[in-house]
Structures are given as structure tokens and as C-alpha cells.
Amino acid sequence: MADKTATTGKKVPDFSVAATGGKPWKLSATAGRKLVVYFYPKDNTSGCTKEGIAFRDLHAQFRKAGTDVVGVSPDSLASHEKFKAKFEFPFELLADVDKTVCGIFDVIKEKSMYGRKYLGVERSTFLIDTKCVLRQEWRKVKVDGHAEEVLAAARAL
Numbered sequence: 001m002a003d004k005t006a007t008t009g010k011k012v013p014d015f016s017v018a019a020t021g022g023k024p025w026k027l028s029a030t031a032g033r034k035l036v037v038y039f040y041p042k043d044n045t046s047g048c049t050k051e052g053i054a055f056r057d058l059h060a061q062f063r064k065a066g067t068d069v070v071g072v073s074p075d076s077l078a079s080h081e082k083f084k085a086k087f088e089f090p091f092e093l094l095a096d097v098d099k100t101v102c103g104i105f106d107v108i109k110e111k112s113m114y115g116r117k118y119l120g121v122e123r124s125t126f127l128i129d130t131k132c133v134l135r136q137e138w139r140k141v142k143v144d145g146h147a148e149e150v151l152a153a154a155r156a157l
Contacts, residue, residue, distance in 0.1 A: 054147035
């Protein structure tokens, strides 16, 4: 059985998931363009909003670099639609409600808040080339300057 985890230097397993924009989103449909997949914990929280806005503000430059951007979290499609509309994100948000895509990219990690441990999405970003091969990953992302760093990597790819 083929490995279902994304590994740097290897082709990312294909997946399809509900997305904003009214139709399911499929990884294989992006072949021929570079792709940034950024994972964030929750719609409408301060860090996640700031990160989405950073990718939004650089969206034209990502497009110029031949790179599409998608955001992924376990929130519902309805939540994503509101979040996208509120902040005018020009890219799709993927509703990974069952955390299948999170599993492919291994972003579900033990976290702690107010002394309580729980499993949640670790802020992470992945850069995939035109042949759906994972080229670079960023884990435990700090939002400030991150979108700019990803854009530089996309341009260099």
C-alpha cells in the first residue's frame, strides 16, 4: 500500500475536499502550477486572520510567480465561506472537517492551552511544485513575515 503521508521530495498523495467557491477541490487539478497549502487552526481567530490577510495581500505576487494558494482548517464549509467573505480572501479555503488532509500533511499535534492538553492543527505551510511534488515545508509557523518567506521560496522554485 502506498504511503499516504506527504514527504519532501515525493509526490503528494492526491486528495479531494470540500472548498469555498462551490465545488470540491482536488490536488491533481492543480498540476502545472505551483501550490502553497497553508494549515491554520481556526477561522476568525487573531493569528489565523492575520496569516490569511498576509497571503491575501501578496496574492497577486503569488499568481505572478505561477503559484496558487489554499488555506486548510478543520472548520466547516459554512464557517470558511463567512471567513473568506469577511476578509475578502481571493483564494479558496478547504474544509478538512474529518482531518484527512491534516493527516496527509501530519499537522495534528498535541497542544496545550491553560494547562489543558489537546490535539489540534499546528500552523504549517507546504510548497508543492508543478508536478505535485512537495518541495518545502514550514512547521510551527510564526505569522510575522511568513507569507513573504513562502513567496520568496515559490519564486525560487
